[in-house]
Structure formats: structure tokens, C-alpha cells
Amino acid sequence: MSLFVQSLILGILLGGLYALLASGLTLYFGVMRVVQIAHSAFLILAAYLAWFFATRTGLDALLSLVITVPLFFVVGVGLQRLLITRLKPATLTMMSVLLTFAIALIIEGMLGFVFTGVQRRIHFSYGSASVPLFGAEVPVVKLVAFALAVLALGALWLILKKTGFGQALRATIQNKEAAQLVGINTDRVASYGFGLGLATAAVGGTALAMDATIYPSLHWHWIGPLMAIIVVGGLGSVPGAAIAAMVLGISQSLLQIPLGTTWAQTVFYVALFVTLMVRPQGFFGGRLAQRF
């Protein structure tokens, strides 16, 4: 029973992290119909920057967010303006896969070149501490990563729902021409949307690296499950991605008890196949995806 409770709690924490990692990925698609294969490469880049910051300054790696979040936002705006806008609208989704695949390879290559292929791990003063929770021992780093995810997702929700920019972004997603005609600069809004997606990758990558060993090609391990999450949740739906992430995170964690870690991972792909068979638009896809 205690193993079940432990797995359930770890599953919830993992689901929260997945929700953050997938939120940016579904946002790009919602705003611009862009499939951003390099999202997970940016997660790993953020993780490396956090590690580099911590080893060089001796400060807590979380403080690197002060630099990486604005940096990633600016990089995202630049990527959208300089590269994504050059893709033809008719083939945007397909071509964005190729373009961002190339970006992922470039990031991986640069990380290998600068930091070598050696596996790295960020050291926290509370790295080995754990707290008892409902009879289970939960590592503090996992709790902090979860808190970071909840905070970031809460901030994302507030931005989308309560700010003028968020309204403009949602209007652009729902009807681009009508958005232009009420005076919204939809190109600028789309580039800020891309920047916002990449800013979530800065937080997500740092949260991810709190409890994982990182290496340059680690992003290939992540992109599959994250893609599965956003398809199951409904492409473009941030709440859909969050709910799918939570369900799949808990499932994966619980399935590790009978199946072991390797086979438990297949839950993402099984869920992906089942979704494509019974509800191809995803569980919160189609028009629902536009409701935040």
C-alpha cells in the first residue's frame, strides 16, 4: 500500500512537470500551427545553462531563471520573426517540423561541443533531502520542481486569461483576420506567443534538471512523450495538455510497479494510438482547444 501511495504522489509530481514541459509545445501549435520539435532541445539547453550557472557562481541553479526566462523569450521572438515567418502558410506545419528538427540538431551539437558529452548533474544543498508525505518519502527536489511547474503554469494562465496581450493572443488563435481588423498586430502577437512558449521551456528545463542527469542528446528521450501528451490533450489546448500530462504522469508512475521503468514509458505511445483511433482531435481538441 505504501508503495502505491508513494508511486501515486511521485506520479502527481511528475505529471505537474510534464504539464509544464508540454504547455509551450501546445502553445506554438495553437498560435501558429507550428510543430516545434526543438522544444525539448531548448529544455535541455536551459538545463545546461542552469548547471553552468550553478557551477560557475556557486549559487542555487534556480536563480539562473532570472537570466534564462527573458533570454529564451527573446530567442523565441527572434526565431519566429527570422525563420518561422519565412515558411509558406500552406505548408507551415510540415515545414516547421523540418526547420525545428534542424534547430534541435544544432542545439545538441553545440551543447556537445561546448560542454562535451559527459553526463552532468546539478547539485543542490537540499539535493538528498526528503520529506514524509502521507506515509511516503518524497524527495525535496521533486517537490520544488512541482512547485515551479505549478507557479509557471499559473503565471501562463494569468497571462493568457487576464492580460491584454493574452486576449490578443487568444483572439489571434480564434480568428486571425478579425483580430487584425480590431487593430491587433497579429504578427507581433504571434512572435510574442512563440517567445512565451520558449520561456516556459526555460522554466521547464530547469525544473527537469533538478532531478535528472543531463547530456546533450537527452532531448530525444523527451520529445516523444511530450508530443504524445499534446496530441492526447488536443493540439493547441493548454488545459488539455495539462490534464493529459497529469493522467499520463500518474499512469506511468503507477505502471512502474508491475512493469518496471522501461515498459511503463510505453503508456505514452499506447495513449497516443488509442487517442488517434477513438478521438483523433484529442480529448480537448478542435474548438475546445481555443477555450483557455
Next chain:
Amino acid sequence: MASEQPTSPAPEPGSETAPRTGAANLLELNGIEAGYGRAALVLRGLTVKVPPRTIVCLVGPNGAGKSTVLRVASGMLTPRAGEVLVDGVDVTRQGPQERLASGLAHVLQGHSVFPEMTVEENIRLGAYSVKDRALVAERTAFVKDLFPVVGERWTSLAGLLSGGQQKQVEFARSLMVDPKVVLLDEPSMGLDPKTTAAVFEQIVTMRDAGTAVLLVEQNARRALETADIGCVLDLGRLHITGPAADLLADPELSALYLGGRPHERT
């Protein structure tokens, strides 16, 4: 039949009110040539004028370039030649956002509400470019008064409203910037006859409230019955223009563009 476009409206409702500035027309499209990409020109030297407090209606067969006129007027399409004047000011090189600030609001054909937002959010987005909160509150009260359904369905998702109600929300949204001219593209599209009649009444209401209207309609007879001035487009040119009532009464035009003689239809 007039072959020259009149520069001021026939003595129609609202004509006792002075225009906003000295310009005789709130919107003028002069000698417009426009098209899409490298394809042939859609508009070939078109001239249309919209006087204050007037409904000007563009009618014509499919492919005559009616919707293109509105796209050129609102800045969504840059003309290859010709000029666009708003209240006497040349706005030809301005984009949609600047045109909106200059006083042109464009309501697209079909449904163009933001369906997954509430009516309130839709209306507030209409004033996206207006920073003065007092002015936004004033305009909100104005459009709620003009279109009661807006207030009644204030917290509903706009996509859940009926077609006619959505149209009214779109009209209300376009009036939030207090435009000089509203450009309406096929407002009756997809609406049943009763709702269409209501929508045309709303267009008259908008004009009487002080906004000039440039209307594009497939439903030519119904539109001319509502409009003050009619313009018949054919092959990207102004074929004929004059008081809407005269166009309706012209048997030749009626046969060519309005689907038969009036007495045969009514």
C-alpha cells in the same frame, strides 16, 4: 440614371447633421486597381464615394470584386494604383491598424466573432486600440443601447449565439472605435430571411446613429431597398451608380443584376 457618382447623399435620413469635417465624402476610393498576387487585376480603375450618414451599397455578379473593394478600403489589400481617402486624408499606404485609427471598421463576411470568448470579451476587443477607459465605457454603453442582445448575452460565449445575434455582436464590436465608416461584407450570408430583415434594420440603425456604411451584398434587391446610394460593379469597374431607389426602378438593371423585374419578384 446617374452615370457620375453623387458627392453628397440624396436628401436622406440624417442629412440635417453636418459631416465631421469639411470633406464631402467620408471615404473615397479613386481609380483603384487591385488584385491578388500575380493574378489578373480584380479592380480596374474603380471609384466609389461614401458621403456622411449614408448607406452605399455595392452590388454585382460573383467575381465583380465587391469584397476586394472592402479589403482595399480597410487596408488588408494594398492597391496597385489609385488612392484611398478618409475624410479627405490620404490613407492609401496605411495598414489595417492605422486605417482603424483613421476611422474605418471592417466587418468580415461569414461569422467573425471570437467564438470561444464571451460577448463582453468580444466587445472589449473591439476597443483594443482605444486606451481611454472612459471612452471605452461610453462606447460600451452606446453599443449595448443600440444592440440590446449584446447586453442580454453579455457573459455568453459568442460562438453559442445564433447567426443573427453573432452579426449584431460583430456590428457592435466594429462600432467600439466610433468609426466614420463601417465596411460590411455580406452581412446576410447564412441567415434566414427573418434574421436578414432584422440585420438590415440594424444597418439602418447604425446609419441613423451617425456612421456611414459601405455595404457589399449578394442579396442585391434587399440591399438596395435599404441603401441610399447603389453602385453596380462589373468586371472590376463601376458600371453604374445613383440613388438606390432609381437603380431598383430601372428595368434593364433589374433584369441584369437583380434577378428580374421588381413586380415579378414581389
